Amino acid sequence: MIKTWLKSKTMWLGHLVFALGILETNMRFFESYLPDWTKGVSYMIIALAIYAARTVTTKPLAEK
Numbered sequence: 662m663i664k665t666w667l668k669s670k671t672m673w674l675g676h677l678v679f680a681l682g683i684l685e686t687n688m689r690f691f692e693s694y695l696p697d698w699t700k701g702v703s704y705m706i707i708a709l710a711i712y713a714a715r716t717v718t719t720k721p722l723a724e725k
Contacts, residue, residue: 672712679708 682704 675708675711678704678711682706682708 682702685704
């Protein structure tokens, strides 16, 4: 129960951070603050790290 709740919360967190990264990148890019659009990319990298951590932690549980 707690494991599935935690997994779904982690996934939503990943989606939220990824969406924030896309939004931030688009806003910065179209306003042509070129040095600042890296902030949005870093959000997306954090989101990918969250996805990776989630898949690494859930696969051993599924195999058992």
